[in-house]
Amino acid sequence: MSQAAVIPQNAPEVWKLPSRGIVGMACLILAEAAIFLIFVVAYVYYIGKSLSGPTPRDVLTLPIFATICLLSSSLTVHLAVSTLHGDKRRLCSLWLAATVLLGSIFLGSTALEWYHLIYHDGLSIRTNLFGSTYYSLVGLHASHVIVGLLMLTLALIFSLRGAVTTRHTERLQVLSLYWHFVDGIWVVVFLVVYVLGR
């Protein structure tokens, strides 16, 4: 039973491990996906179970334009990362700005949709089961969009001030992973709420 500390050392070998940021973000995405899964299950389970109106068929219209905006913002954030990787920093700022703009358009159209539903169609979270599940699922997604937009705006501000260099490519890539996730979830929400649920 040795009393002094002796640290084992073996012959060095090539040793490369994955990046912490990307693994950490992958874990976060897995956990968030499970949260969304529960909300989606609740939505699907309650389709057609509302005791009173309005029903999805009465009030929902397909948000085609907003969906196109959000999905194309995935492309722009990818371009932002790849231009930063190629050290084209001004282009990177441009693509980041485009991403923020497209995301804001999506958020704005969700806000408009909610305004319409609440004040014209009389559907609130208290109205019926459809209202409860609709606002909770779409609201959960919208809150993720808000978080993503805040972080992207921060990255944009840093980029405009010239503080983002190729050294930060990986960090921007981690952020872009989150944004891709938010976009991907929207595809699921869209299919469940506007296609399956209608």
Added chain:
Amino acid sequence: MATQTPVPAVLDQTTSTACRPMWLEVLHDWVTTVDHKKIGLMYIGYALLFLVVAGFEALLIRIQLAIPNNTFVSPQVFNRLFTMHGSTMIFFVAMPVLFGFGNYLIPLMIGARDMAFPRLNAFSFWVSAFGGLLLYFSYFGGSGLYGAGSAPDVGWWAYAPLTAKAFSPGHSTDYWTLAILLSGVGTIGTALNIVTTVICMRCPGMKLSRMPLLVWIYLVMSLMAFVTISPLTAAQIMLMLDRYLGSHLFDTQAGGSAVLWMHFFWIFGHPEVYILILPAFAFANEIIPVFSRKAIFGYPAMVAATVGIGFVSLSVWAHHMFTVGMGAGANTFFVFSSMTIAVPTGIKIFNWLATIWGGKIRFTTSMMFAIGFLFQFLIAGLTGIMLAVAPFDWQLGNSYFVVAHFHYVIVGGILFMLFSAFYYWYPKMTGRMLSEKLGKWHFWLFLIGFHLTFDIMHIPGILGMPRRIYTYEADRGWMIWNLLVSSGAMIQTVGVLLFVYNLVRSYFKGAVAGADPWDGWTLEWSTTSPPPSYNFAVIPSVGSRRPLWDLKHPEDPDNNYE
């Protein structure tokens, strides 16, 4: 062939001559620390504190149930007691103590200097700690601060629609929801940290196939947490929407479903049991080989069984719901999936037995607790298989038989292995040995108390005593059993108090441990006890699963056989 770099036992000579820091400096140091060892110790200390609180609640419950027609506490207080006991033990004792050990040991075992995200680590701890405080603040603020307030009384699984605003007025259920939500956020943060640390921070040579099994199991357990704790967080968000914004997700009068809450809760609740028991397996995988003086038997099978448990445990949740009336198809599925999980668990039991078989066993207190764990976990698993049979469950569901079964798992399995882990790693954490003499007293008292309480508790269950019952009539014939169960609880209490005394006394008066008191094989024993804040003066690099064996036996290194 291993080479070695000797490191002086005491690297930093200045501390012995430096003046004692002020208590405020010490406090500031602990509050602001991002060191994984300090955070791990805070997790453990915080869990021990809540263990005493929730154990005291259990004692009050047992006093109330010891004799028929007892009015030791009021029915309202009784409901609060079992709710708080269950919630505290699962969320603020078991989870933090397991994460505490994980936090402390994982970086040391994989040869890293800290976790992957040290600040996230501190955040996760403080969020969980705040959740626990919030849960207990409900005693003062439960009714919204006027009057005496009250704690939540909806049971630890908080079935709908009891949690609806109409049936649980005041804020006590809100405190419960928020506390569990915060605990969930902390858990996800720590799980994320553990996975990232294990994947990205291993020292050179520490391939996945060479990782200590403890690290492997924590990896699987953390991955499970993502898909297990998150659904609970989602369900808590929904419950809050119901209570604060008036949505109808679990409101049966608006067409909502109470069964949906049950599914959501148990999708968390059953894998949670495996999240809790897996670290106990992890401790056993490290402790049993060292005290049997043999390498673990069947390392790849152990890893495969762990991953298998992780997967199968995600599909067994509805065996908590056989009495709901899910239909024959669903019942059959969950009967068979629950039985399937006994297979990988059985593989583990046989591997531990094969590790002990023919070994040169050292009966330290730690090893004795580990052997107790082996037998008791087996029995707990067997009653589990009984309850997994749907018709049997229809008979005994929600009876004291169920209470006895899961306490057998949690106390007989998890707590015994935790005590074993305390006796094994306390020297590493403090630099002092725990007293073996007090430890043996602790073991035997706790063993006798445990069996008196939880063996006998099965009987009133079979006789028809329902769980969560406030009191019972004298002519039921349950009294003698309940009296024995309650007296066993007293013996366990004495054992735990001895343990706490041992922890405190040994910190000041215990024998000095040295770096490697057990002649261990994993990397944490290669640094000083307690380790310096940077863990390793030079980053180790390893060539086998037992780097310290290679170091001590250069003529016969492990990688000849792996």
